Amino acid sequence: PTRVLTGITTSGTPHLGNYVGAIRPAVAASRAPDVESFYFLADYHALIKVQDPARVQRSTLEIAATWLACGLEPDKVWFYRQSDVPEVQELTWFLTCVAGKGLLNRAHAYKAAVDKNREAGEDDDAGVSAGLFMYPVLMAADILLFNANQVPVGRDQIQHIEMARDFGQRFNHLYGDHFVMPEAVIDENVATLPGLDGRKMSKSYDNTIPLFAPRETLKKLIYSIVTDSRAPGEAKDADNSNVFQLYQAFASNEETAAMRRAFADGIAWGEAKQALFERIDREISPLREKYDALIAQPAHIEAILRDGAQRLRTRYARPTLDTLRSAVGLRDLS
Numbered sequence: 001p002t003r004v005l006t007g008i009t010t011s012g013t014p015h016l017g018n019y020v021g022a023i024r025p026a027v028a029a030s031r032a033p034d035v036e037s038f039y040f041l042a043d044y045h046a047l048i049k050v051q052d053p054a055r056v057q058r059s060t061l062e063i064a065a066t067w068l069a070c071g072l073e074p075d076k077v078w079f080y081r082q083s084d085v086p087e088v089q090e091l092t093w094f095l096t097c098v099a100g101k102g103l104l105n106r107a108h109a110y111k112a113a114v115d116k117n118r119e120a121g122e123d124d125d126a127g128v129s130a131g132l133f134m135y136p137v138l139m140a141a142d143i144l145l146f147n148a149n150q151v152p153v154g155r156d157q158i159q160h161i162e163m164a165r166d167f168g169q170r171f172n173h174l175y176g177d178h179f180v181m182p183e184a185v186i187d188e189n190v191a192t193l194p195g196l197d198g199r200k201m202s203k204s205y206d207n208t209i210p211l212f213a214p215r216e217t218l219k220k221l222i223y224s225i226v227t228d229s230r231a232p233g234e235a236k237d238a239d240n241s242n243v244f245q246l247y248q249a250f251a252s253n254e255e256t257a258a259m260r261r262a263f264a265d266g267i268a269w270g271e272a273k274q275a276l277f278e279r280i281d282r283e284i285s286p287l288r289e290k291y292d293a294l295i296a297q298p299a300h301i302e303a304i305l306r307d308g309a310q311r312l313r314t315r316y317a318r319p320t321l322d323t324l325r326s327a328v329g330l331r332d333l334s
């Protein structure tokens with residue numbers, strides 16, 4: 001079977017970008033025939049950005065409830081918390097020892113931190129943890145540990161998957177054919193969902209629309225999306241509009257084509273935003289109800305996560321690490 005794998009960092013409340021970029025395509029992929037799926041909560045990754053234990057725990061619960069509300073079936077897919085599978089860390093070290101430092105210097109997240117420091121006249125690495133620098137190696141371990149073929153993600157993650165291929169290839173070259181090469185799967189309609197201010201929707205920009213915000217909040221947030229000052233009746237440029245891009249991420253092709261015509265005909269922003277709100281709410285409402293019920297049962301969610309990780313370790317993670325330990329010249333612990 002094809003193996004599909006993806007993760008979400010447990011550093012905050014899941015937003016529409018996570019949903020359209022990763023969760024929705026991943027749940028759809030898990031229902032295709034002949035697919036084995038691995039979906040996880042990236043809590044080791046969260047520690048790079050969030051050093052508030054309560055926030056990591058809350059986010060873990062929220063993201064787990066989100067996956068389940070969006071239709072993930074925990075008895076049909078591998079659903080787990082990254083840190084419940086410590087083999088991920090063991091593999092991270094093996095990959096660290098083959099990863100080129102020069103390649104890591106070029107990672108987007110690290111480079112962005114360096115650029116910011118330079119602008120502020122600081123040392124390149126001021127305030128940058130080694131964890132941020134090593135982020136792509138940890139992510140490569142997530143992917144390579146389970147020999148994932150496909151990784152559904154938003155466009156911001158492509159570089160990380162290319163790096164995973166690079167590290168995997170080097171390891172294979174040195175130690176034999178252990179890893180398959182993963183590919184990013186990007187939905188071109190939603191590759192980068194814009195946030196309220198038009199930049200990429202991201203927890204770091206504080207411009208997100210929470211996936212399960214109450215209806216009234218959702219409406220308020222959508223009405224607060226930044227638009228240009230074109231008046232009703234004036235033709236609007238769909239291709240450069242974040243309202244349009246958000247609409248397109250939720251609508252069918254026919255609905256999108258109709259909205260494109262409405263933009264050319266000068267639809268008023270208020271009307272476009274109302275249509276966007278209704279379209280999103282139509283899709284999200286039934287999921288929100290499930291989410292609200294799930295989030296009230298943390299013990300139930302915890303049991304699902306522990307069971308998933310335990311089975312996954314026995315079935316794949318531990319045997320794989322035993323093989324890899326032997327391959328690199330360490331003692332097989334089994």
Ligand code: TYM
Binds near residue numbers: 006008154155193
């Ligand atoms: P994270 O937690 O930042 O985001 C989770 C997923 O949501 C997608 N996404 C978006 N897609 C479209 N438009 C947006 N505005 C948007 N914002 C976020 C991301 O592309 C991602 O698919 N490093 C990863 C988590 C991770 C992972 C992995 C992913 C850890 N290990 C292994 C895949 C495979 C991250 O921080 O994603």
